[in-house]
Amino acid sequence: GQQVMQIPQYQHVQEGEDFTTxxxxxxxxxxxxxxxxxxGGHPVFLIQLVKSGxxxxxxxxxxxxxxxxxxxxxxxxxxxxxxxxxxxxxxxSYGGATNKLIFGTGTLLAVQP
Amino acid sequence: xxxxxxxxxxxxxxxxSPLSLECxxxxxxxxxxxxxxxxxxxxxxxxxxxxxxxxxxxxxPQNLSASxxxxxxxxxSSKKLLLSDSGFYxxxxxYRAGWTEAFFGQGTRLTVV
Numbered sequence: 001g002q003q004v005m006q007i008p009q010y011q012h013v014q015e016g017e018d019f020t021t022x023x024x025x026x027x028x029x030x031x032x033x034x035x036x037x038x039x040g041g042h043p044v045f046l047i048q049l050v051k052s053g054x055x056x057x058x059x060x061x062x063x064x065x066x067x068x069x070x071x072x073x074x075x076x077x078x079x080x081x082x083x084x085x086x087x088x089x090x091x092x093s094y095g096g097a098t099n100k101l102i103f104g105t106g107t108l109l110a111v112q113p
Numbered sequence: 114x115x116x117x118x119x120x121x122x123x124x125x126x127x128x129x130s131p132l133s134l135e136c137x138x139x140x141x142x143x144x145x146x147x148x149x150x151x152x153x154x155x156x157x158x159x160x161x162x163x164x165x166x167x168x169x170x171x172x173x174p175q176n177l178s179a180s181x182x183x184x185x186x187x188x189x190s191s192k193k194l195l196l197s198d199s200g201f202y203x204x205x206x207x208y209r210a211g212w213t214e215a216f217f218g219q220g221t222r223l224t225v226v
Contacts, residue, residue: 033214042203043157045214060121090215092207099145099164100172101207101215103157 004029004091004104012110019076021107023089031092032065032072033101038085040083043103046074079111115140119204119218126225132177132191134221136204139185144206146178146187147215151201163187164209199225 005024013019023032031050035043047056049065049072058062062075076083089104119136126132138144148160159172161179169179176195180188187204204218 035215042217042220043215044217048214092213092215099207100159100162101147101161101205103149107158108154 004089004102006087006089006105006107009105010108010110011031012078012112013079015081015111016078018089019079019083019109021074021087021089021109023074023083023104025070028069029065029072029091033090033092034063034074035088035090035103035107036070036085037088039112043088076109079109081111081113083088084109084111115206115216115217117204117206117216118217119221121221122219123222124224126194126223128196128225129193132189132198132223134189134202134204134223136187136189136218138206139183141206141208143209144145144185145209146181146188147205147207148187149203149205151203153200157203161189173200194225196225199223 003026007022011019020110031048033048034046036046037043047063049063053067054065060077064073072089074087086106086108088106090101092101114183116139125176149157150160162170163181166181166184176198177191202221202223205215207215209215
């Protein structure tokens with residue numbers, strides 16, 4: 001079955017340091033989505049990547065999709081305390097009777113001011 | 114605009130009691146609907162998804178069931194709760210057509226005692 005692993009499970013950084021989380025799959029991903037879940041909250045969509053080698057940026061966040069479409073990364077430059085939360089990648093498999101959104105294991109980011 | 118309502122926000126239930134969590138979506142039609150469970154500090158586990166009224170797909174064998182009596186209503190139920198059913202339950206919806214983002218409800222924090 002589908003398995004999307006994320007590393008690290010937990011990362012503690014000083015405010016201003018960079019942060020990267022990686023998402024890896026044993027199979028080719030049709031697409032990859034990234035979500036952020038604040039402590040006590042619900043996941044909120046950040047971005048979707050579809051093309052091989054795709055790179056997208058949102059202010060201090062940079063998202064990459066691997067050339068083989070088996071991995072993805074989220075990089076945050078100069079973290080701030082507002083970046084605290086759990087970051088999830090997810091694959092949306094759509095087609096026919098299969099319409100599943102499978103989430104990775106998540107990376108919890110703690111930022112010390 | 115589209116909104117998703119999930120209730121209750123918190124719930125404490127004794128072992129062996131029944132459960133009914135409700136999720137409704139407004140402002141869209143024919144959504145794909147999903148129930149996820151998140152154990153404390155863990156990832157999002159897909160429990161059920163539905164592509165239409167009366168159509169339910171179960172992802173993992175468990176003590177829970179789901180129903181979709183109306184297009185924009187998704188219900189998660191149990192006849193007899195177990196301690197292991199404790200967790201954070203999230204309802205989500207996605208537009209029917211294609212790979213798009215998921216919108217999550219606020220979640221229900223269930224504690225079985």
